[in-house]
Amino acid sequence: xxxxxxxxxxxxxxxxxxxxxxxxxxxxxxxxxxxxxxxxxxxxxxxxxxxxxxxxxxxxxxxxxxxxxxxxxxxxxxxxxxxxxxxxxxxxxxxxxxxxxxxxxxxxxxxxxxxxxxxxxxxxxxxxxxxxxxxxxxxxxxxxxxxxxxxxxxxxxxxxxxxxxxxxxxxxxxxxxxxxxxxxxxxxxxxxxxxxxxxxxxxxxxxxxxxxxxxxxxxxxxxxxxxxxxxxxxxxxxxxxxxxxxxxxxxxxxxxxxxxxxxxxxxxxxxxxxxxxxxxxxxxxxxxxxxxx
Amino acid sequence: xxxxxxxxxxxxxxxxxxxxxxxxxxxxxxxxxxxxxxxxxxxxxxxxxxxxxxxxxxxxxxxxxxxxxxxxxxxxxxxxxxxxxxxxxxxxxxxxxxxxxxxxxxxxxxxxxxxxxxxxxxxxxxxxxxxxxxxxxxxxxxxxxxxxxxxxxxxxxxxxxxxxxxxxxxxxxxxxxxxxxxxxxxxxxxxxxxxxxxxxxxxxxxxxxxxxxxxxxxxxxxxxxxxxxxxxxxxxxxxxxxxxxxxxxxxxxxxxxxxxxxxxxxx
Numbered sequence: 001x002x003x004x005x006x007x008x009x010x011x012x013x014x015x016x017x018x019x020x021x022x023x024x025x026x027x028x029x030x031x032x033x034x035x036x037x038x039x040x041x042x043x044x045x046x047x048x049x050x051x052x053x054x055x056x057x058x059x060x061x062x063x064x065x066x067x068x069x070x071x072x073x074x075x076x077x078x079x080x081x082x083x084x085x086x087x088x089x090x091x092x093x094x095x096x097x098x099x100x101x102x103x104x105x106x107x108x109x110x111x112x113x114x115x116x117x118x119x120x121x122x123x124x125x126x127x128x129x130x131x132x133x134x135x136x137x138x139x140x141x142x143x144x145x146x147x148x149x150x151x152x153x154x155x156x157x158x159x160x161x162x163x164x165x166x167x168x169x170x171x172x173x174x175x176x177x178x179x180x181x182x183x184x185x186x187x188x189x190x191x192x193x194x195x196x197x198x199x200x201x202x203x204x205x206x207x208x209x210x211x212x213x214x215x216x217x218x219x220x221x222x223x224x225x226x227x228x229x230x231x232x233x234x235x236x237x238x239x240x241x242x243x244x245x246x247x248x249x250x251x252x253x254x255x256x257x258x259x260x261x262x263x264x265x266x267x268x269x270x271x272x273x274x275x276x277x278x279x280x281x282x283x284x285x286x287x288x289x290x291x292x293x
Numbered sequence: 294x295x296x297x298x299x300x301x302x303x304x305x306x307x308x309x310x311x312x313x314x315x316x317x318x319x320x321x322x323x324x325x326x327x328x329x330x331x332x333x334x335x336x337x338x339x340x341x342x343x344x345x346x347x348x349x350x351x352x353x354x355x356x357x358x359x360x361x362x363x364x365x366x367x368x369x370x371x372x373x374x375x376x377x378x379x380x381x382x383x384x385x386x387x388x389x390x391x392x393x394x395x396x397x398x399x400x401x402x403x404x405x406x407x408x409x410x411x412x413x414x415x416x417x418x419x420x421x422x423x424x425x426x427x428x429x430x431x432x433x434x435x436x437x438x439x440x441x442x443x444x445x446x447x448x449x450x451x452x453x454x455x456x457x458x459x460x461x462x463x464x465x466x467x468x469x470x471x472x473x474x475x476x477x478x479x480x481x482x483x484x485x486x487x488x489x490x491x492x493x494x495x496x497x498x499x500x501x502x503x504x505x506x507x508x509x510x511x512x513x514x515x516x517x518x519x520x521x522x523x524x525x526x527x528x529x530x531x532x533x534x535x536x537x538x539x540x541x542x543x544x545x546x547x548x549x550x551x552x553x554x555x556x557x558x559x560x
Contacts, residue, residue: 019381230408
């Protein structure tokens with residue numbers, strides 16, 4: 001800190017420190033502490049607030065553990081988000097490798113730019129595009145029917161729709177970290193592996209993937225977090241049978257009228273995401289400093 | 294080239310084609326549906342070609358109101374996020390290595406927090422203070438993570454900053470404020486413009502966080518998502534088509550400018 005004040009002087013240094021404090025204390029820390037406070041208190045009518053029943057307990061969290069429908073939706077959201085991350089990885093890895101190692105520089109630039117086009121329009125419109133495509137009487141069913149692949153229109157809304165829409169929505173968050181990780185790999189290493197007789201698979205498994213580990217971990221972490229916390233894809237592309245944990249949280253706030261229980265559910269989601277982030281980064285031996293670059 | 298290699302190459306070509314169809318077909322269909330007379334946006338069956346949905350978009354006052362709300366929010370997010378993000382980056386780069394890595398982890402944590410959680414946390418804190426959802430809370434909730442993007446972009450540029458410039462200015466008698474104003478800020482300008490652009494875009498496109506703190510205000514993303522439930526018409530497609538067209542024009546202009554500046558540098 002002394003170097004900081006030495007660099008900017010007392011006035012400017014204090015202003016900057018105060019701005020950062022407003023952000024981290026006022027806009028990040030305080031809201032999260034209040035959410036924990038809400039999560040641990042019962043939902044009481046105003047008259048009982050501060051009364052004998054207003055005590056801290058884990059009741060709201062235990063409610064989630066004991067309510068079988070919510071619990072199964074929670075676990076489904078966890079593994080479905082992991083599946084989204086995995087599918088996005090499978091979809092993106094070959095392209096990332098091609099862009100970083102094989103394609104001509106000019107072509108790489110054009111393709112990277114083209115990739116960003118769907119991401120300049122917002123997530124709701126991206127999801128809406130899938131909503132239109134997957135409609136029961138929509139273009140996808142019409143195409144498959146005319147090709148004779150299916151005899152009856154398929155109801156895509158539900159798990160399949162949510163998966164397709166989410167993988168689509170998060171491609172860039174996976175592609176860019178992997179691309180920049182593979183880009184830093186020397187071409188000669190891949191050539192050396194090939195000259196020594198390694199197959200294509202073996203070259204990727206033993207040379208490229210270990211090198212790109214940090215990028216892959218970063219992409220997976222972001223995709224998982226975004227998927228688990230997404231509301232719009234399950235709301236538009238889901239079906240009653242494919243409810244997402246965020247929808248349950250939303251209902252506690254705006255339909256069930258129990259903000260305490262909603263806050264408890266949100267807290268569980270937050271803890272889950274933090275745990276997955278930290279565990280993944282530790283397994284891949286990636287420093288948090290390398291994330292978000 | 295061996296047979297196995299050729300098969301692999303063919304497979305890869307197939308994958309590449311499939312990838313780009315996956316990427317662009319939904320957008321193309323969404324855009325094309327603008328011109329179909331069908332009340333529900335679709336391209337099958339094609340009931341007739343029309344431009345009426347552009348008129349419907351122009352007449353949709355709710356949509357324009359929502360766009361205005363989004364623009365106001367984005368403007369205030371810029372006012373909050375640019376100064377704080379810059380201050381955070383300056384603070385970060387002035388710390389010693391150990392403190393820096395701790396501070397860095399704290400500062401990127403909002404990026405790793407699900408958007409709905411950010412919205413909920415902001416909502417419950419401000420209810421306790423007697424403030425309900427609305428534009429003010431949308432700005433605060435969005436800024437809390439958009440600041441991270443600004444901080445990262447400014448910090449990336451600061452890493453290339455030559456500190457001897459500061460020493461030179463100091464030696465010439467500049468005050469610390471002058472140095473900030475005349476040396477550091479001009480150096481940061483390109484990254485501030487880029488960060489401002491990204492911040493505004495992030496703000497306008499946000500849905501998950503905004504949904505929880507919006508109160509009775511309706512920004513564009515919320516308006517569109519609500520339309521899906523209450524009666525979606527191709528007027529929304531007309532809006533999407535305009536946004537896609539603007540993006541493509543922007544992308545082409547960017548690529549042309551890039552090639553031109555590169556060939557200028559080479560010659």
